Amino acid sequence: MSESRFVELDWNGRTTRIEYQWVGSENPAATTMVFLHEGLGSVAMWRAFPRQLCDAAGLRGLVYSRPGYGRSTPRQPDEAWRPDFMHRQALEVLPALLQALDIDTASHPPWLLGHSDGGSIALLHAARYAPHVAGAVVVAPHILVEDISVDSIQKARQAYLTTDLRTRLARYHDDPDSAFWGWNDIWLHPAFRDWNIEAEIGDIACPLLAVQGLDDEYGTLEQIRGIARRVPHAQLLELPACGHSPHRDQPEALLDAVSAFVRGHRAAAPQPEPAADPPITPAPGR
Numbered sequence: 001m002s003e004s005r006f007v008e009l010d011w012n013g014r015t016t017r018i019e020y021q022w023v024g025s026e027n028p029a030a031t032t033m034v035f036l037h038e039g040l041g042s043v044a045m046w047r048a049f050p051r052q053l054c055d056a057a058g059l060r061g062l063v064y065s066r067p068g069y070g071r072s073t074p075r076q077p078d079e080a081w082r083p084d085f086m087h088r089q090a091l092e093v094l095p096a097l098l099q100a101l102d103i104d105t106a107s108h109p110p111w112l113l114g115h116s117d118g119g120s121i122a123l124l125h126a127a128r129y130a131p132h133v134a135g136a137v138v139v140a141p142h143i144l145v146e147d148i149s150v151d152s153i154q155k156a157r158q159a160y161l162t163t164d165l166r167t168r169l170a171r172y173h174d175d176p177d178s179a180f181w182g183w184n185d186i187w188l189h190p191a192f193r194d195w196n197i198e199a200e201i202g203d204i205a206c207p208l209l210a211v212q213g214l215d216d217e218y219g220t221l222e223q224i225r226g227i228a229r230r231v232p233h234a235q236l237l238e239l240p241a242c243g244h245s246p247h248r249d250q251p252e253a254l255l256d257a258v259s260a261f262v263r264g265h266r267a268a269a270p271q272p273e274p275a276a277d278p279p280i281t282p283a284p285g286r
Helices: 049-057 085-100 117-128 147-162 165-169 176-187 190-194 222-230 251-268
Strands: 005-011 014-024 032-036 060-065 111-115 135-139 208-213 235-239
Touching (some): 049 251, 117 135, 135 251, 208 222
Parallel strands (some): 032 111
């Protein structure tokens, strides 16, 4: 991947530095796809997948690390994510980032591709800002909390405390404790068991592809089948011999499916006209 760049946002009561990279097409007029990483992810943890997908589909990719991850501003030591943390990323951070990078979502709506927590963030953003999203691909997303998710996240906690997991995560995060405990603590918090976005995603109007491995250790197929019940036009892809990270377990299958999905909808879409809707304005930070 290319070298990381940085942009500063005024979020969460302080200046927050966001790490990002552009990959794929160098044409600023090319369709943009925004990549939203998993709960322990970052720019670097995507590895080559964003570039490979953008090259295959003729896209310009924006890859970034959310606050607390990668080389973005870490969490403060006393800062804990709350049950609405994915809503805040979808409705505050992502709109602020698009605005800071001068991405005109009214005249050139981007595509979104989110993995795991990033998939949930993509769903929330697409539901709220429907005219400003061209399409979305969600890979192993969460729409509700399942026992299998909590059990696997509890196992990750033990691995972080007893194995070299922290050392391995330090390759991808300036502050691995910020990344790990922000994610792990909130997912294991009793209040988070009631987290559910099923009612919200019904407002998604853009093309939607939902992907999940049949061996996903963090969620059952109810996650994407639940999406299909609430977004009837969504297409589903269930991948055999695949766990929670299809872009690592079944990269060729995922690349082929996403490329075909994006190309099909771009070919069918009418030429964009000037939008009457105002640009996205992020919700104020709290």
